[in-house]
Amino acid sequence: MTTPSAYTDAPTRRFSVGDRVAVKVSFPPGHRRTPHYIRGKRGVIERVCGAFPNPEELAYGFSGEPKRVLYRVRFKQLEVWPDYAGPEADWLELEIYEHWLEPA
Amino acid sequence: MSEHTKQPHDMGGEAGGPIDTVDHGMKFWERQANALRNTLSRSKIVRLDEMRRAAEDLGARYYELEYFERTTHALRTVLLEKGYFTQAELAAKMAEVRKRYDDA
Numbered sequence: 001m002t003t004p005s006a007y008t009d010a011p012t013r014r015f016s017v018g019d020r021v022a023v024k025v026s027f028p029p030g031h032r033r034t035p036h037y038i039r040g041k042r043g044v045i046e047r048v049c050g051a052f053p054n055p056e057e058l059a060y061g062f063s064g065e066p067k068r069v070l071y072r073v074r075f076k077q078l079e080v081w082p083d084y085a086g087p088e089a090d091w092l093e094l095e096i097y098e099h100w101l102e103p104a
Numbered sequence: 105m106s107e108h109t110k111q112p113h114d115m116g117g118e119a120g121g122p123i124d125t126v127d128h129g130m131k132f133w134e135r136q137a138n139a140l141r142n143t144l145s146r147s148k149i150v151r152l153d154e155m156r157r158a159a160e161d162l163g164a165r166y167y168e169l170e171y172f173e174r175t176t177h178a179l180r181t182v183l184l185e186k187g188y189f190t191q192a193e194l195a196a197k198m199a200e201v202r203k204r205y206d207d208a
Contacts, residue, residue, distance in 0.1 A: 027109045031157035036110050037117040059157035061186070081117070 007050040010069040014098055019045045021073060022104035023096060031059035034100045042104045043075035049095055056097075069098040112166035113159070134172040141179050154182045 015021060025040040033055055049072055053064025077090040084090070130138070144150045158178035159166065166174060183189060189197075 029109050031153065031160060032111070032114075035114050035116045055153045058151050058153035061151075061154060064153075 007052065008067060010048055010051040013048060013051075013069045015045050015048075015069075015071060015101065015103075017045050017047060020104045021045060021071075021101045023073075024100050024102060031056055034096055035094075038075070038080065038094055038096070041075055041080055043073040043079070043094075046072040046074040046093060054097070054099075070095055071098065071101065073101070111160040112163060113156070130172075137172055137176045137179075141175060144179070144183075149188070150179060150182045150186075155179060158182050158185075 020042065021044070022042045023034060023039050027036075027039075049070040051067040051069050054066075054068045055064065058064040072093055073096050075092045075094070076088075077084045077086060077092055078088060080092055141150075141155070145152055145155075155175065155178040158181040159174050161181075162169070162174065162177065169177065180194070184191065184194070
């Protein structure tokens with residue numbers, strides 16, 4: 001038996017593929033799904049993953065509703081790690097919830 | 105500022121050190137604990153997100169515990185929070201099981 005996916009379509013959303021975004025610089029306590037190293041970095045929406053119950057609420061026993069839209073965001077490695085020694089064209093992808101993103 | 109609120113699991117970008125690639129297998133109690141955790145998770149008595157949060161809240165102890173110790177501790181924390189049993193009931197049950205083991 002597999003657990004059914006929580007995926008639902010995200011017809012109403014703030015961002016679309018290709019949009020430039022910045023990750024919020026915020027350090028709230030508690031269960032957060034956005035790693036510290038990516039906060040404040042700028043990237044581009046690579047895909048819309050769908051809408052899911054908010055894990056930052058599920059973590060405390062709440063329903064996670066309303067669902068939050070999850071995006072896959074592409075960052076240049078050089079943007080993320082200033083002393084990155086690899087090729088300039090290298091990128092990094094992270095999945096980040098909409099409430100952590102701002103237009104850039 | 106961010107260092108004060110960074111949870112122990114959020115280690116992206118830190119020096120990782122050598123990686124242990126040896127398959128250590130699973131001890132008997134680890135199999136039992138994992139089965140219990142999966143069963144309770146599947147029946148939605150506990151959520152994966154809650155157990156992640158409970159593990160992250162271990163702070164410095166997070167690194168002192170092995171993987172299954174950490175996840176089992178988190179399961180215990182969430183079940184206590186939700187009132188499935190009390191600290192006293194858990195202690196009594198553990199003493200009972202310990203006695204059964206010692207007498208065998």
